[in-house]
Amino acid sequence: MRGISTTSILVGMVALLLAGSPAWSDALTSTVTDPVGDSGGFAACEGVGCQAYQDIVQAQIAKRGGLFVLGMTVAEPIPDSPSLSPGVKQITWAWYLDTNPETFPVGYPFPFGQTFTASAEFIVWIVWDGRQFAGQLIDRRPLLTGGGAVLSSVPFKLEGTELTAVVDESLITDPSSFSWFSFTGLYNAVTEPGNYGYFFVDRTPDAPWPM
Numbered sequence: 001m002r003g004i005s006t007t008s009i010l011v012g013m014v015a016l017l018l019a020g021s022p023a024w025s026d027a028l029t030s031t032v033t034d035p036v037g038d039s040g041g042f043a044a045c046e047g048v049g050c051q052a053y054q055d056i057v058q059a060q061i062a063k064r065g066g067l068f069v070l071g072m073t074v075a076e077p078i079p080d081s082p083s084l085s086p087g088v089k090q091i092t093w094a095w096y097l098d099t100n101p102e103t104f105p106v107g108y109p110f111p112f113g114q115t116f117t118a119s120a121e122f123i124v125w126i127v128w129d130g131r132q133f134a135g136q137l138i139d140r141r142p143l144l145t146g147g148g149a150v151l152s153s154v155p156f157k158l159e160g161t162e163l164t165a166v167v168d169e170s171l172i173t174d175p176s177s178f179s180w181f182s183f184t185g186l187y188n189a190v191t192e193p194g195n196y197g198y199f200f201v202d203r204t205p206d207a208p209w210p211m
Helices: 008-018 141-145
Strands: 002-004 028-033 056-064 067-074 090-098 122-128 133-139 150-153 156-159 162-168 178-187 198-203 207-209
Touching: 028 178, 028 207, 056 178, 067 090, 122 162, 133 156
Parallel strands: none
Antiparallel strands: 002 156, 028 056, 056 067, 067 162, 090 122, 090 178, 122 133, 133 150, 156 162, 178 198, 178 207
């Protein structure tokens, strides 16, 4: 098992959720499934290095006790040290949260003017940069007023084909509902302002939370 945690209580809560414990039976949840090998990105992966551990099988968001627990299952186990193709700087497994349908932040981690995820106020992702895994929350709301996106570390866990990240409700303004989807990608220029090159690998359908 790989990951970080802030408290042993948090680890226990995540374990209960992943085990389908009755203690989580009253959690507010949203789950989507995605066919193996369906991604349009996989059809154009020659020379890019897409792998089955980036092919999403299922994704979930659940909330209980002030915590959002975001889960993802991929088609094959994630290696301890995934290889990066030439030019690729990082691999990401992400959840995109559109918590305000009236706002459309544009910018990091995508090129300015690019609208593919312009409605996502928050992105939670687990990223591999060739050296280590990290769990991050990207608050994109400052982009609406000319500021920069704010990145914060979040607890996460990787185990086989399962990925989990945990976010305190206060960090995403404790929304009562939102639209979301999961996405996996390869990034080749995530540190250059205005030049955040990426390659789409897989994406789930949009879904409401809670269902």
